[in-house]
Amino acid sequence: MSYPTPATSVKLVLLGEAAVGKSSLVLRFVSNDFQENKEPTIGAAFLTQKCTIGERTIKYEIWDTAGQERFASLAPMYYRNAQAAIVVYDITKPASFIKARHWVKELHEQAAKDITIALVGNKYDLVQDDDEGQGEREGVRKVSVEEGQNLAAEEGLLFYETSAKTSYNVNDVFIGIGNKIPEAASLASSPEQNNNEGRIDLSTNASSNGNRNLCSC
Amino acid sequence: MAFFDALREKAVTTLNQVLDKNRNSGLTKHQQFCYSHHIPETETILSESAAEIGIKSDYSTDAYNDNLPFPQGRIYLTQSFLIFRDAFDRKNCSFSVHLSTIKKVERPPGSDYGFALMVSTYSKLHLTLYLVGIRSDSERFAQQLKIALKKNLVHVGKLQPxxxxxxxxxxxxxxxxxxxxxxxxxxxxxxxxxxxxxxxxxxxxxxxxxxxxxxxxxxxxxxxxxxxxxxxxxxxxxxxxxxxxxxxxxxxxxxxxxxxxxxxxxxxxxxxxxxxxxxxxxxxxxxxxxxxxxxxxxxxxxxxxxxxxxxxxxxxxxxxxxxxxxxxxxxxxxxxxxxxxxxxxxxxxCDRIVPGYYSKTMYGTLLDQKVFESLVQKTMPMLWEHITKNDIQLSVVSLPWFLSLYLSSMPLVFAFRILDVFFLQGPKTLFQVALAVLKLNGEALLNTEDDGTFISIIKQYFLTLHESAHPNSPNPKFRSITRFQELLVTAFREFSVIDEEMINNTRAKHRDTIYQNISSFVKRTELRNLPRTTNISQETLSLLYDRFYSVVESLSVTKGSGTSVMDYKVFVEFMSEICDWITDVNVDDERHFLRRLFNHWDTEKQGALTFTDLLVGLNSLVDPDLMTSMSNFFELYDTKGDGKIDREGILQISEDLLYITSPWKDGVLFDGITKANIENVIADEVYKKQVESGNTSPDQSEIQLPSDFQVDRDKLEQQQVERYLQAAATFIQRAFEYAQPEEEELLIKELAIDNSISHNAALNPNTPVYLNLPTFRMVVLADETYELLFGSTLREATHLERPLDTKFDPIRNLRDMFDGLLADGRKVATKVRLRMDSRAANGGGGAPPNSSNASIKSGAKREEEEEDQDDDDLGVISIDDNDKDLLLATEAQVVVKESTEKPRISRMESEKIIGKSDQNLIEFET
Incomplete structure (x- = not known):
């Protein structure tokens, strides 16, 4: 049990299907920049960024992985020892949500037991109405907010919808993870209420284990 | 003569392919030859000879070649190429001249050598081959060349375009x-x-x-x-x-x-x-x-x-x-x-230079990362120690270099220079450059303690490759050397020791670990994505997974992980391994029970089962609930999905039940009832002995089994055999008795017209009848033996949890699977041969996993049974056209009569099996 110290290093891994915007999220967070037609990540990329939350400073060591299915077998190399993970999907691509579900299971089974996972539905800009209003464009969204929330609730994940393009909610993801990490370490297993600026934190029923699927008779 | 020579050549090449498989590279000698001369794998050596080569061109302006000594080496002839390599230094002189380019072959006049041939190409290049060796051999080489050129004539047309x-x-x-x-x-x-x-x-x-x-x-x-x-x-x-x-x-x-x-x-x-x-x-x-x-x-x-x-x-x-x-x-x-x-x-x-780099599992990429790490360890131990001490993930830096051939890592102009050498010298180039990059940045890297700085040093280095390597040198010549030039010199001079052989050896060392890692990942992923199977435990699932891939890989040419499917033949193999009730299956029999299972489980109707299909099917097959088990069975025959099984279906069911129950019907396996009987007999005997010895204490530990005791197995077997035959006869009789007529009205009408039908209209083949689920269940439940069959007998004779044959080597099979990933039509033949090679090379250890697996009967007995089965078939099928009652009776009699002979023949067999296969049985002969 360690005391929260300034500039804690946190190893964070990004997982998710190809072209959902993993690298773009990182680029937005690290350089506050956005690129169309970004070259696909080969293997993995590594970036760091410091993030100040309250009185603490967290130094994120971000491992941005390649999304294509066949690169999945490389992933264990990268999520090894990770304290946090962001599982990204594209809210306009249902298949990417299924893939996200798989990644969450894989992490629960294989990664560090106390890993903090955030589920992120990216490309919110695509469903946003042009006039910046509250409404959404019809028919573009393919994964509902509820679906994301439900998965997050089931598996004990943080949940956000973001847009790397407009930078909507991107920093909140990293702040949310940062908030959760020391508390998880210091408060151990006590349930926590951690609503950060109206973000939904569904961590209360956490610690579900992946081994319960496919149970025996 | 030439014909026999050709034949001999061919035999020798084939034999060499089989024997000289290089363990390290996984390539045959033949493949190595083709790879090292960059010619297609379809080429084989037809003839070869020691030779000296003179090279002259019509367009050669200076005569510098003439003054040089003739390169000495070996000349090879393949179907489409004339190949030469210098015996001392490959780089001194080598060629792979395509036969289509050869315009003329002649014996040069006035040659002082024993035997010379002058080959002239369309490009006015004249190669004089001075063949060294016995004259007759040289003659034969010339003869072979002539034949090959003639055969190649059909391809010459491709040259011009x-x-x-x-x-x-x-x-x-x-x-x-x-x-x-x-x-x-x-x-x-x-x-x-x-x-x-x-x-x-x-x-x-x-x-x-x-x-x-x-x-x-x-x-x-x-x-x-x-x-x-x-x-x-x-x-x-x-x-x-x-x-x-x-x-x-x-x-x-x-x-x-x-x-x-x-x-x-x-x-x-x-x-x-x-x-x-x-x-x-x-x-x-x-x-x-x-x-x-x-x-x-x-x-x-x-x-x-x-x-x-x-x-x-x-x-x-x-x-x-x-x-x-x-x-x-x-x-x-x-x-x-x-x-x-x-x-x-x-x-x-993808096929040859960096195989497995871009495959579905990317095993080649992972393997070469391991190889690279181990080369770093070998050549730069200090740096390696530093990397491991600080837990720096080297591959995150180096993996993209290899996978994108440096194209995504350094400025394009430089990456292309590396590609130039890469295409000439192969994958070792990638390693040499990678090692040189680390070496040249060694000092800076030794001062880093985290991945971040490590990566940024290298990134910065790549961006400054155009800069001077020695910017502060007083010597202008030194100053003009760029970092890139320095990199190439370091890579190809200092790391010239990193040759193909070293890479192949290192690959061989790490191959199994990589395969294991990948396979466990693939397995994990695949198992996780399976539908829920309530009747199959997690451990069994894992065993089934291994078995699935073991049979799929060993019996069919695969499409690789994820897309692997099981065709009917493989399915039969798989089921035979785990089901005691499966006896000889004729895979061409479209009406076989297993074919029915297969078709029913084949959800995509693609003529093949995925692992998921198989699992869902097995899950229903071993359902412990009697009612569910019966309805699952019923569904197999309810092909229209309307809950009705017609006359044809009923006959098929009874035929299939006869098949399924044959091990019990033939007294090879004992079912619960017989077991209970045996136990009773033994218990009786023990009890009798106890009573005789005056010991009537109920204390279990005191009970001793008499060693000389013999159960009258003949009798018990006979009882079971009769019980099964009776059950079969009763089933079909009752099924038709209780089958519903398709249309009541029709039946009434027919009854009115035809009064000759006395007892059961359903037996009239002209009356459409059907069996629904409740009736089917009733008919089954009416018979103790069949009730038990669906309740437990069948399930207990289906061993999903049976461990894989120990001879099955998952690594080797996995390797085949990976090879399969790279297979294309043209190569299938080669692969098949390779498989045979490796099996032969492994000797007894490589026997197919199925051969020794719980084979229930000897070959002789199988044959006998097949005959028997045929008799059954005939009997049941012909029912349709005859008077049912009468025929059923005779059929039963015929079978009974034959079967009484059999158990005695197979007694020895069944004795062994009882001892082995059934743990519940009390051992009564010890």
Whole structure:
């Protein structure tokens, strides 16, 4: 049990299907920049960024992985020892949500037991109405907010919808993870209420284990 | 004579292929030969000889070649090539001259040598082969060459159109040192339209072009080029833009495929026009993200070419399909190559140069990362210690270098220089450069303690490759050396010890670990994504998974992980391994019970089962609930899904039940009732003994089994046999008795007309009847034996949890699976042979997993049973046309009569099985 110290290093891994915007999220967070037609990540990329939350400073060591299915077998190399993970999907691509579900299971089974996972539905800009209003464009969204929330609730994940393009909610993801990490370490297993600026934190029923699927008779 | 020689040659080559498989590289000697001369694998050595070579060209202006000693080495003849390599130094002189380019072969006049042949090519290159050895052997070589040339005549027509696509030919024709007519510049890379990367002045493109021009004149070009030290030198200093594509394909040998398969590229695209695939979806995602900074890939022309090449390859090799990084590699190739050139070059790259890099599991990539780490450890122990101490993940830095051939890591102009050498010298180049990068940054890297700094040092280094390596040196000559030049010198001088052999050895060392890691990952993923199977435990699931892949891999040529499916034949094999009730299956029998199971489980109706299909099926097969078990069985026959099984179906059920129950019906296995009987008999006996000895204490530990006691097994067996036959007879009788008529009205009408039907209208073959689920259940439940069959007998004789045969080596099978990933039609034959090789090489250890697995009966007995089965078949099928009651009775009698003989014959057999297969049975002979 360690005391929260300034500039804690946190190893964070990004997982998710190809072209959902993993690298773009990182680029937005690290350089506050956005690129169309970004070259696909080969293997993995590594970036760091410091993030100040309250009185603490967290130094994120971000491992941005390649999304294509066949690169999945490389992933264990990268999520090894990770304290946090962001599982990204594209809210306009249902298949990417299924893939996200798989990644969450894989992490629960294989990664560090106390890993903090955030589920992120990216490309919110695509469903946003042009006039910046509250409404959404019809028919573009393919994964509902509820679906994301439900998965997050089931598996004990943080949940956000973001847009790397407009930078909507991107920093909140990293702040949310940062908030959760020391508390998880210091408060151990006590349930926590951690609503950060109206973000939904569904961590209360956490610690579900992946081994319960496919149970025996 | 020639015929026998040819035959002998062939036998020898085949034998060599079988015996001389190099364990380290996993290649046969034959493959190694083809790979090292970059010729297609379809080539085999027809004849060979020691030889000295004289080289002369009509366009050679100076006579420097004449003054040099003749290179000595070995000359080989294959179906399409005349190949030479210097015995002492490969680089001194070697060639692979395509037979199509040979215009003339003659015996030179006045030769002082014993035997000489002068081979002249269309490009006016004259190769004099002075054959060394016994004259008759030399004669035979000449004879073979003549035959090969004659056979090759049909391919000569491909030469002319091919020449038109080679820039070297255009260059020579334009400068009038060729007899060929090449009037138009051949289609080349995008660089011709969008400019080549880099400054041609700076790279002295013109000078290089002139040097190559001279080389072509003297040493020949493309299909008939002689590789001399100058050739290697010119590749190393960097290829001129316009010739780069052609030299690449010449170096890696893809040129020969392009020659052989002219037009195939366009045909593939045409054949798959407008078709969709998963790979294409993936390709589309990346088209705009491939070298986006190069002008051509901001235009539709560049994007279109890239799309076509990647798509064509994904059709050509669906097992690889498309892998990210291929987009970058192909985009780079297309700057210097036409689509067709890039397509074939990509083929050779994926199949031969870096196999497994882009495969579905990327095992080649993972393996080479391990190899790289181990080479770092070997060559730079201090740095390695530092890396491990600080837990720096080296592969995150190096993996993209290998996978994208440095194209995504360093500025393109430099990456292309590395590619030049890579195509010439193969994958070792990647390692040499990678090691040199670490070496040159060694000092800085030793001061880093985290991945972040480590990565940024290297990133910075790549961005400054153009800068001076010694900016502070007082010597201007030193100052002018760039970091890139320094890198090449370090890579190819200092790390020249990193040769192919070392890489192959290191690969062999780590291969199994990598396969294991991947296989456990793949297995985990696949098991996790399976539907819920309530009747199968997690451990059993894992066993079934292994078994599935063991039979799939060993019995069929696979499509690789994830897409592996099981055809009917393999399914039968699989089921036979785990089900005691499966006896000989004729796979051609379309009406067989297993065929029915297979078709029913084949949810996609694709004639094959996925692992999920199989699992869902098995899950229902072993359902412990009697009612569910019966309805699952019923569903198999309810083909229309209307809850009705017609007359034909009922007959089929009873026939299948006879089949399923044959082990019990034949007294090979004992069911619960018989077991209970045996136990009773033993208990009686024990009890009797106890009573006799006056010991009536109920204390269990006191009970001793009499050692001399013999259960009258004949009798018990006989009882069971009769019980099963009775059950079968009763079943069909009752099924028809209680079957519902299809339409009541019809029945009434028929009854009215035909009064001769006395007892049961349903038995009249003209009356449509059906059996529904409740009736089926009732009929089954009415018989104790069949009730038990569905309740437990069948399930207990189905051993999902049976451990795999220990002889099954998952690693080896996995390796086959990975090989399968790279298979294409043409190679299937080779692979099959390889499999046979490895099995033979492994001796007894490589026996197929099924052969010794719980085989219930000896061969002799199987035959006997098959006959028996046939009798049954005939009996039941013919019912349709005859009086049921009568026939059923006789059929039962016939079978009973035959069966009474059998148990005695097979007693020895069944004794063994009882002892082995049934743990519940009390051992009564000890």
């Amino acid at each position: 091919f020449i038109q696509t080679c820039y070297s030919e255009y260059l020579l024709a334009k400068n009038k040192v060729s007899t060929e007519k090449v009037e138009h510049a051949p289609q080349g890379g995008l660089g011709l339209v969008f400019k080549f990367p880099g400054d041609p002045k700076e790279s002295r493109d013109k000078t290089k072009m002139k040097l190559w021009f001279d080389l072509f004149r003297v040493d020949g070009r493309n299909l008939s080029l002689v590789r001399t030290p100058l050739f290697y030198k010119l590749v190393r200093v960097g290829l001129p833009n316009r010739l780069r594509g052609e030299i690449w394909e010449l170096c890696c040998g893809s040129m020969y495929l392009r020659l052989d398969y002219q037009g195939e590229y366009n045909k593939i695209l045409e054949d798959h026009k407008d078709q969709k695939s998963f790979a294409i979806e993936e390709i589309e995602k990346d088209l705009n993200r491939s070298l986006p900074e190069y002008a051509a890939y901001q235009s539709s022309q560049g994007i279109e070419r890239l799309r076509r090449v990647l798509t064509a390859y994904s059709w050509k090799n669906p097992d690889v399909g498309y892998c990210q990084a291929m987009n970058i590699v192909v985009a780079a190739m297309l700057i210097y190559m036409s689509e067709e050139q890039a397509f074939w070059c990509l083929n050779v790259l």
